Amino acid sequence: MSDYFTWLGVVLCLLMLMALYRTVIGPTIIDRIMGANVIGTKTVVLLIIIGTIFGRVEMFVDIALAYAMLNFIVTIAASRYFTHHKNILQEGYGLRHRPGGPKD
Amino acid sequence: MINPEQYPILIVIVPFLSAFFLSITGCFKRSLCRPIALLALFGAAAAAVGSLHRVITTGIIHYRLGGWPPPFGIEYVIDHLNGLVLVVITLVALLAAIFSGKSVERELPGKEPLFYALFLLLVVGLLGMTITGDAFNLYVLLEISSLTAYALIAIGQDRAIHASFNYLIIGTIGASFYLLGVGHLYIMTGSLNMADLASILPQLYGSKAILTAFLLILIGVWTKMAFFPLHTWLPNSYTYAPTATSCLVAPLMTKVAVYIMIRMMFSVFTPAYVFHHLAMAPVVIWMAIAAIVGGSLLALSQRDFKKMLTYLIVAEVGYMVGGIWLANRLGITGAILHIVNDAFMTLCLFLAAGTIIHRTGGHHFDNLKGLFHQMPLTMTAFTIGALSMIGVPPTAGFFSKWYLILGSIQAGRYEFVAALLFSSLVNAVLFFRLLEISYFEKPPHQENTAHGPVSMVAEAPLTMLVPLLVSAITLIVLGIYSGELVTKIIQFAVPAGI
Amino acid sequence: MIWQIDLLILTLIVICGFCTIVVKDLLGAAVIFGAYSFLMCLLWTEMGAVDVAFTEASVGAGVSTVLFFAAVHRTTRHVKMKPSGRLMGKTIGLAAAGLMGCVLLYATTDFPSWADPNSPASTHVSPRYITGTIPDTSVPNMVTSVLADYRGFDTMFETAVILTAGLAVLIILGQTGNRSPLPISRLPQGPITQGYDDTIIRFITRIMTPFLQLFALYVIAHGHHSPGGGFQGGVILGATFILMSISYDLRMVTNRFNERTNLLLANTGLLIYSGIGALCLILGANFLDYSALAKILPGTTTITARSEAMLGVEIGVALAVMAIVILIYNNLVSNGTYENGL
């Protein structure tokens, strides 16, 4: 049973790689925020799975709860930024610098 | 009445508790802040002197925090070395606090509560680093003293913020290296207590991880003390810091870092490991020579006396590090004596500089013109500090330099002797130039009124003058009694086996 | 430890860390840094360091990311590119990093294997904590007992570090802007100024906040038996106020927690901690030797007195941390003026 959860964890980690790809590559900031949010959500699940592997879930629930809440705050804060600065779709904030870059 | 057994903890706890008490009082009544700070520092100084006295009469003091035995809990250890350093820190801090009243009022209006709370926390950090017998506890206190120092420097003028940011980045690298070094020790031994580490380490001296740990700790501490190639953060941050900050930070921060290096080299590792097993002493001595020569030359090129003094600190750090790595009794005695002397020398010079800045409003050489006639007492104190820095007997600076020279001759390091003499020569040139400007040149701040020329600069207020004069007198007293100091205290502080 | 997950997460962390410093957008960098912290939290959990994971989840992933957003909001998002610039700095950076890497790599050859139960770190001092925590302090969570008792002195200074950081932020940012001399005791009471009517967010915040605060109190009080404690609880409490200030307005929080209140709370928290220590001193024991408190706490033995005193200490820590988190956020997000928030 423990093996099953371990490999479940591994698969989730691999899935996280896809979200990480979106986070890293962008191209817009919204993609990044979404990607980070997905990573956060997966982390909550993984926390519980790790708890199951250790056989002491009750100790890990608190962390997962706190985690989910703070993830919420981070996402809201990141979104809130755009009520002040309206440059969501502007090009030039990617990994590479593109000509005609952003004007803040 | 408090049991003398509890003196060690009082040294740290009195200013610590007072910092919060002061911060709370500051929310309601701002004028109470300075008296509380002075009282706290006075209490700490009394406890430190009491502890040093107990060390001299009864031997090394151990204090178990929380009552836990050493490798499991944190332990305070006071021996001859750190007892002396503790007294120096508390006295210097007390003098700097007395001095700072007027300049804080003027430079940082409305911020007294925050300033004094941070001031006390900085002193707590320095004291805690000195007194502790636990390698990790030292890191936490290192961070307290660094964070307060960043903040206290950043509120200065001109480029202080940028200097403080640079200091923060480099200081964090230094502290992290120290932490990583302690981690390497921990992973190899499983202990954090210095005495316990010292008992386990000898079996592991061949280990590469232990060598790395030693190097990491050394580099971390060197960064904090601004040893030559790592000194770049120091001059700007100390120059542009507010007067009250630089009077506290400049005399103490580098000295405490030197103390930590001594503690790590001799109490965690052993002289046998450091000097015989590693054979890196020649390299370090050449680096010290570079520090002395480089610091002196850079000081020579300045037209700003506060900045000049900061470069001299870099050179003085070279004295102490070089003296310790000479690996003989005389050299180490000289280095330890120089920690004490240099703390008071730097204090004296920075207090004098602070007074001059307070009165003339700038730290350029031009501000010094004609000051001898306008501020005779201040300039006398400045002269004593300068003579001590040059190394003229009977001021304190002469004796530590004497020991250092004797030590280097004994070790056969004539290049170090040459560097010491060169630096004395440069100091002489520097300070005589300053004294010449202040004695012979005409003051610029004269206005021709109907009643003839009136000077706008007067002697400093009493709260500034008294600490300045006390520090200058201390220099002479330290010089006269340096023999006593060496035979009563310092010779026990030099590790056995040298 | 679970090695499969360990390997994967470490690899992901390296990718995240690398991209954080490469990406050309500061907000994006902050977001990726947030993801980096999420992964860190997983790594600690997987290695069994639940308390560290909890702290990372609250401090690292939560508060520090929000602080980055606040700073980017107040400065700029844009990183300027200079293709040829700073060759010197890059060379120094590469050389220093390379040299350090080589030295550290050289050291790893002597390390005991990862997770070796017979390594010196696991056999020298730590067994005493594992076997001693129940008989010495009657606290099952040995991280709490080491944190607040065996090495309680460290923790006191650690709380002082947080307070120092708060005071430092105040004194640094207090200079900007045209605000009244410190400390601000009363801000102009006014209607909420921002015109964005985020009904859903506000509604959810209104419902969630009491539960979150209750949860934070639980974390503080239950730290003896499960992961958590003063720091984590304090940060979560502080984060709820940050949440309110984000979804409503900064004014909403500063009207309740002005600067003076925050300073008072933080200092009181630390006075509680060091006061408990000093009380032991007055009762004739060493500083922070909680067993002396058995004389004045009714119904305790020297052992359970330690447990009770730890709870008191945790409450002090939580107060200080909560106040300072709010203080730092408020100052950073408004550039020291308390005018407008994120």
Next chain:
Amino acid sequence: MLEFILAKYNYWIYILIMMIGLYAMLAKNNLIKKIIGMGIFQTAIIIFYVSAGAKRGGTIPIIEHAHGAEGNAVDVLHYINPLPHVLMLTAIVVSVGTLGVALALALRIYGRYNSLEEDEILDRIDQDETATETTGALPTTMIQS
């Protein structure tokens, strides 16, 4: 082979992360990037310590109900070493404190020099200094926000 990689993998990775952090702190031009580098640098040390505390076959360092109570002995091998965790709690708290101060400094620098790029800031500082030296006038770029 797997054994060897497993034995040292954590330590290799912490070195790699530390190098990334150090490089960012020293070489990056943008102040916020430097601060992020600082965060990465500090977390690398935390990885190192926590890895040192891991123990094969150990569970989390909270005594289970069956152990310890009613005179049952606690098995040392059953629990992970708690000491590095405690130390790293301290380190995390220290790093968030440093982060706060660093960001506050960055805000002040931006307020004054209107830039986060190191070289531009240095240029402006130089301008200020030459301005004060030649004319004695107040710095031109003194923008207090």
